[in-house]
Amino acid sequence: MIVVTGATGNVGVPLVGALAAAGERVTAVSRGSADAVPIGVRHRQADLTEPDSLGAAVEGADALFLLVSGEVLAAGVNPSRILDVAHAGGVRRVVLLSSQVAGTRPDAPSHAGLRAFETAVQGSGMEWTVLRPAGFASNAFAWAEAVRSHRRVAAPFGDVGLPDVDPADLAEAAAAVLREAGHAGRTYVLTGPAPVSPRQRSAAIGQALGEPVGFAAQSRDEARAQMLQFMPEPVVDGTLDVLGAPMPVEQQVSRDLEGLLGRPPRTFAEWAARNVDAFR
Numbered sequence: 001m002i003v004v005t006g007a008t009g010n011v012g013v014p015l016v017g018a019l020a021a022a023g024e025r026v027t028a029v030s031r032g033s034a035d036a037v038p039i040g041v042r043h044r045q046a047d048l049t050e051p052d053s054l055g056a057a058v059e060g061a062d063a064l065f066l067l068v069s070g071e072v073l074a075a076g077v078n079p080s081r082i083l084d085v086a087h088a089g090g091v092r093r094v095v096l097l098s099s100q101v102a103g104t105r106p107d108a109p110s111h112a113g114l115r116a117f118e119t120a121v122q123g124s125g126m127e128w129t130v131l132r133p134a135g136f137a138s139n140a141f142a143w144a145e146a147v148r149s150h151r152r153v154a155a156p157f158g159d160v161g162l163p164d165v166d167p168a169d170l171a172e173a174a175a176a177v178l179r180e181a182g183h184a185g186r187t188y189v190l191t192g193p194a195p196v197s198p199r200q201r202s203a204a205i206g207q208a209l210g211e212p213v214g215f216a217a218q219s220r221d222e223a224r225a226q227m228l229q230f231m232p233e234p235v236v237d238g239t240l241d242v243l244g245a246p247m248p249v250e251q252q253v254s255r256d257l258e259g260l261l262g263r264p265p266r267t268f269a270e271w272a273a274r275n276v277d278a279f280r
Contacts, residue, residue, distance in 0.1 A: 001025040002178050003058050003091070005048065006067030008036040010138045011097065014171035015065065016041055022179060029057045048072045051081040058089030063178050066121070067097045073113035074232060079120035086126075093127040093184070095177050097170075100132045100189055101242060104250050110238020127184040129177050134191040134250070135164040135242075137271040140201055147279040152214035153202045156223040157244045161195030163253050166266040168274075173260040189254040196268045204269040208276040220244060 002019055006012040007028035013036050019026045020041050027042045028034070034043035044057035049072055058064065064086050086094065102114045121128045143153040170190055177183045196204075199215045206213035218226075220240055227236045242250060257265045272279075 001027060001061040002063045002065065003027045003029060003061045003086075004065045004067075005029045005046075005054075006065075006069065006097075007043070008032065008034075009067065010136065010167040011171050011174070012065075012067060014168045015174050018172055018175040019178065022175065024179065027057050027061065029054070048082055049075045049077055051077065051085050054082065054085050055089060058086045058091055061086075061089055061091050063093040063095070064091045065095050065097070065174060065178060066117070068114065068117055070231070070235070076113075079117040080124070083120055083124045083126070087124065091126060093129075093178075094121055094124065095129045095131065095174060095183075096121045097174070098130050098132050100134045100191070100250065101238070103132055103187070103189070104247055105238070105242075108238045108241070109234040110241075129183045129185075130187040131170070131174060131177070132187060132189045133165045133170050134189075135162055136170075137164045137166045137192065137268050138275075139164070140205065140268075140272070141275075141278060143202070143205070144278045147205060147209075147213055150214075151206075151209075151211065152216060153198075153205075154216040154218050154222075155198040155202075156218045156220055156240070157197075158199040158215060158217045159197050160244060160246065161197040161200065162243070162246055162251060163191035163193070163195045164201075164268060165190050165192045165257065166268075166271045168271075169257060169261060169265045173257055176260050188256040188260065190257040190260075191252075191254045191265070193253060193265050193267055195251050195253075201268055201272075204272045205276075205279055207269065208272040209279060213279075 008030040028037045037043045046053040098114045102111045202215045
């Protein structure tokens with residue numbers, strides 16, 4: 001059995017669906033309701049800020065997909081406690097969803113929590129694989145209300161491109177790693193097929209809608225003030241550092257995702273077309 005935490009999110013939903021479609025026994029874990037969980041898939045409520053709550057979900061499981069939310073990181077949860085609960089339940093393999101920045105900026109305070117989880121997973125005594133995705137294409141959902149209301153978005157660093165990854169591709173890759181042998185002890189960097197700037201992303205959404213979407217450039221300070229309303233300060237500053245002054249390696253396209261999928265990753269334009277109803 002495979003346990004998927006964060007099962008009702010942008011990665012968890014397609015991952016649970018892919019595993020179930022492949023005939024795997026899956027337990028979908030989330031803090032809330034099972035509304036987004038496919039019929040026939042077992043759902044268990046658990047909150048990783050309280051590691052013991054995971055115990056019932058992992059009982060009898062052999063693999064765990066570990067998605068660590070911002071709330072868990074902010075709470076300062078001991079990663080080893082979560083892994084101990086999983087191991088005690090029978091888990092022998094763990095796949096951690098981390099971040100590319102955990103590798104490219106090892107001293108950045110914004111990703112210290114994820115680096116701690118990587119270290120704990122690697123020292124857990126279980127087989128492990130770490131997935132380090134670039135930014136998610138689905139971050140553009142933050143623009144949905146502005147697009148619906150005004151056909152206009154605002155963002156900083158309008159012409160700086162990063163190779164954001166489609167969460168559906170990430171989920172498909174995670175399913176392959178969870179189901180197949182040969183991934184133990186590996187760290188994969190998962191990116192989209194090309195760097196895409198905020199201005200280009202807004203244009204792609206407009207193309208999917210069939211009408212223009214305007215773009216307004218924000219200053220770093222304007223964006224920072226907006227992001228501080230829902231993100232901790234170190235995370236905001238670390239995120240803006242990457243968005244505004246990415247390292248060359250953060251703009252490079254990794255071939256890891258194509259290797260896991262057996263096909264090229266989807267473009268941002270494909271993501272926008274598939275999710276266009278959110279912007280109508």
